[in-house]
Amino acid sequence: MAAYIFRRFLLMLTLLFMLSVIVFFLFQMLPGDPARLSCGKACTPEIVELNRKRLGYDKPVIEQYRLFVSGIFFGRTFSEDSPQPIKCEAPCLGYSFDRREEVMSLIARAAPATFWLAVGAFIMWLTVGISLGIYAALRRGRWQDRLTLGISLVGYSMPSFFIGLMLYYFVVIQYKLLPKPEYVSPFDDPLQFVQAMFLPWIVLAVLYAAFYMRLTRNQVLEVLNDDYVRTARAKGLPERTVVVKHALRAGLTPIVTSAGLDLAGLLGGAIISENIFNLPGLGSLAVNSIVESDLPVITGITMLTASLIIVANLVVDLLYAVIDPRVRLT
Amino acid sequence: MRQPDSLRVDQRPEGEPYLSVSNLVVRFPSEDGVVNAVEGVNFSVTRGKTLAVVGESGSGKSVTALAIMGLVNRKSAKVTGEVWLDGEELIEKPDAAIRKLRGNKMAMIFQDPMSSLHPFYRVGAQLSEAARIHRKLSKKAARDEAIEMLNRVGIPAPRRRVDDYPHQLSGGMRQRVMIAMALINSPALLIADEPTTALDVTVQAQILDLIGQLQTEFNTAVIVITHDLGIVADIADDVAVMYAGRVVEDAPTTKLYASPEMPYTLGLLASIPRMDRETDRLDPIRGNPPSPLKHPDGCVFHPRCKYTDRVPNRACFTVRPELLESEKDHFVRCHIEPEERRRIAASVLGTGAGGNAAIATAGTDGTGAVAPVGRPA
Numbered sequence: 280m281a282a283y284i285f286r287r288f289l290l291m292l293t294l295l296f297m298l299s300v301i302v303f304f305l306f307q308m309l310p311g312d313p314a315r316l317s318c319g320k321a322c323t324p325e326i327v328e329l330n331r332k333r334l335g336y337d338k339p340v341i342e343q344y345r346l347f348v349s350g351i352f353f354g355r356t357f358s359e360d361s362p363q364p365i366k367c368e369a370p371c372l373g374y375s376f377d378r379r380e381e382v383m384s385l386i387a388r389a390a391p392a393t394f395w396l397a398v399g400a401f402i403m404w405l406t407v408g409i410s411l412g413i414y415a416a417l418r419r420g421r422w423q424d425r426l427t428l429g430i431s432l433v434g435y436s437m438p439s440f441f442i443g444l445m446l447y448y449f450v451v452i453q454y455k456l457l458p459k460p461e462y463v464s465p466f467d468d469p470l471q472f473v474q475a476m477f478l479p480w481i482v483l484a485v486l487y488a489a490f491y492m493r494l495t496r497n498q499v500l501e502v503l504n505d506d507y508v509r510t511a512r513a514k515g516l517p518e519r520t521v522v523v524k525h526a527l528r529a530g531l532t533p534i535v536t537s538a539g540l541d542l543a544g545l546l547g548g549a550i551i552s553e554n555i556f557n558l559p560g561l562g563s564l565a566v567n568s569i570v571e572s573d574l575p576v577i578t579g580i581t582m583l584t585a586s587l588i589i590v591a592n593l594v595v596d597l598l599y600a601v602i603d604p605r606v607r608l609t
Numbered sequence: 610m611r612q613p614d615s616l617r618v619d620q621r622p623e624g625e626p627y628l629s630v631s632n633l634v635v636r637f638p639s640e641d642g643v644v645n646a647v648e649g650v651n652f653s654v655t656r657g658k659t660l661a662v663v664g665e666s667g668s669g670k671s672v673t674a675l676a677i678m679g680l681v682n683r684k685s686a687k688v689t690g691e692v693w694l695d696g697e698e699l700i701e702k703p704d705a706a707i708r709k710l711r712g713n714k715m716a717m718i719f720q721d722p723m724s725s726l727h728p729f730y731r732v733g734a735q736l737s738e739a740a741r742i743h744r745k746l747s748k749k750a751a752r753d754e755a756i757e758m759l760n761r762v763g764i765p766a767p768r769r770r771v772d773d774y775p776h777q778l779s780g781g782m783r784q785r786v787m788i789a790m791a792l793i794n795s796p797a798l799l800i801a802d803e804p805t806t807a808l809d810v811t812v813q814a815q816i817l818d819l820i821g822q823l824q825t826e827f828n829t830a831v832i833v834i835t836h837d838l839g840i841v842a843d844i845a846d847d848v849a850v851m852y853a854g855r856v857v858e859d860a861p862t863t864k865l866y867a868s869p870e871m872p873y874t875l876g877l878l879a880s881i882p883r884m885d886r887e888t889d890r891l892d893p894i895r896g897n898p899p900s901p902l903k904h905p906d907g908c909v910f911h912p913r914c915k916y917t918d919r920v921p922n923r924a925c926f927t928v929r930p931e932l933l934e935s936e937k938d939h940f941v942r943c944h945i946e947p948e949e950r951r952r953i954a955a956s957v958l959g960t961g962a963g964g965n966a967a968i969a970t971a972g973t974d975g976t977g978a979v980a981p982v983g984r985p986a
Contacts (some may be wrong), residue, residue: 506724512680514739515712528729604774
């Protein structure tokens with residue numbers, strides 16, 4: 280087990296390294312000159328050149344990459360030769376000259392909104408999706424099953440910007456059931472926090488719950504025919520115990536896989552929901568940075584999101600061993 | 610272990626059947642038509658006795674067992690007839706009431722011990738579940754009983770094994786666990802659906818032996834469902850042969866082996882490989898069992914029967930035969946005259962009717978499949 284985790288950890292580091300190479304060089308190839316972009320309207324060729332030097336874009340690409348990576352571990356200093364060098368402490372993902380701020384602190388500021396959005400929606404969609412899935416499976420072929428499947432199909436096929444805008448329009452503008460969403464930390468003002476998060480939670484939950492409902496329904500249906508479920512019934516266990524303890528538990532593995540990866544993906548930012556509902560999260564930060572060609576921020580967020588997925592993969596694999604005693608992690 | 614006999618006295622008088630099934634019919638409506646899985650089954654079994662239900666795949670023997678246990682989904686199947694267990698009629702009872710009997714007064718073990726245990730739970734937890742549900746035992750008490758049961762079914766080091774997962778046990782061990790699980794509440798009726806089919810031949814005998822031993826200990830009525838006539842001779846007191854959802858012959862085991870009357874039974878016996886006789890070929894029953902969607906008119910076995918010409922007026926093709934008593938305790942569903950049936954049997958099985966009794970007593974050697982099982986006489 281420990282050896283397995285250690286090996287998986289090494290593999291994870293390798294993946295992260297490869298990922299950083301790809302992300303870094305991919306963004307180098309983007310059109311547009313970051314030195315020019317960072318200099319604003321009143322710009323002369325001299326200033327552009329000076330900026331290029333300060334940003335480090337005059338160095339060879341390999342050297343830039345080396346600085347980027349060593350910045351993550353040891354920190355780095357930008358515009359070393361200028362009167363006001365900018366120190367960026369480790370872990371340094373870069374510096375946004377646009378916003379005059381370290382990428383790391385930008386991300387740290389945007390992360391809580393995204394975190395709460397993802398976790399809240401995650402709990403909602405798992406609860407709704409799994410219970411509806413079980414419900415539909417137990418009433419397979421009857422109208423309750425068809426209705427649930429139909430609703431899930433609608434939920435699954437509606438784009439989130441559509442659901443989001445409709446909800447926003449009717450709930451906030453037309454009927455004023457909720458105030459205009461304005462994000463605050465749940466520790467400062469729990470009520471306003473919930474009011475701001477409620478609709479985006481629903482938007483994300485609808486989409487994912489639809490998928491999890493179908494997944495759970497199929498899993499339960501498959502497992503309900505298994506021999507050990509018949510054994511459980513033959514023991515005289517109540518139907519509820521049979522379904523939840525015996526059937527659902529056995530069909531849980533693929534649900535856990537999807538849940539882990541989906542949560543990790545969302546923690547990297549939900550672009551559409553954050554933008555519609557004015558949440559200052561990673562998704563909004565990413566979109567704004569793309570619009571402004573703020574390359575260091577885009578690189579930083581991409582790295583972070585991809586790392587989350589890689590870590591989630593490892594966590595999911597470890598969870599397998601917890602769920603299924605037959606899985607030997609060697 | 611508890612003292613079940615002093616606490617839960619069998620309410621039936623001695624010799625009265627503990628379970629009796631009459632006119633049991635199970636039909637599954639499907640898109641292709643009605644699947645006639647069970648078409649009027651009658652049999653009964655007394656405590657301490659073993660009934661073997663024999664038939665090919667699809668003859669309805671497993672569905673019969675599931676219907677007795679109340680494990681046929683009544684939303685997808687139509688179940689009629691009567692199942693009397695210890696003086697209570699089960700078909701009319703609501704699901705919740707039957708659930709209280711399952712795993713308690715009646716228990717069942719299944720064919721494949723590999724897939725019949727839940728792969729994610731420890732053996733002990735699965736074993737004690739029924740005890741905790743039906744007798745409201747504490748976790749600790751149920752665990753102690755689980756260990757005790759593992760010991761009884763011959764699992765070495767039960768204190769250690771109780772925490773194993775099923776995949777850590779061999780096939781024979783798992784079937785022992787299944788048996789322990791079924792018997793933990795000392796049920797008076799045990800249904801074993803092909804309990805040895807998935808096991809190695811050497812293990813088969815041990816498992817049958819174990820069932821027989823525990824049967825004596827618990828004074829259980831046992832129904833063994835099998836397609837293996839080889840094991841029937843060793844373990845069963847009575848045999849019911851099923852074909853196309855019906856019991857076609859029902860007799861005490863020795864009688865059935867000595868003088869089978871229904872041509873189908875005859876065919877089954879003739880298709881067992883025999884070591885004690887020189888035969889060039891086996892004599893299999895020609896053709897296939899009928900589709901449960903449409904049973905043939907007349908006798909359901911007539912398309913495969915060699916002797917329909919022995920019955921006047923083509924009755925085999927048009928009239929459904931009843932299960933009638935041919936001699937005491939020997940019931941046969943066949944139009945052929947009893948005298949004629951016995952003549953046919955004698956000619957098919959080689960010797961005279963008396964000589965065939967040897968099969969029953971020396972059945973194990975005859976079939977070569979199973980070692981003799983030490984059953985109480």
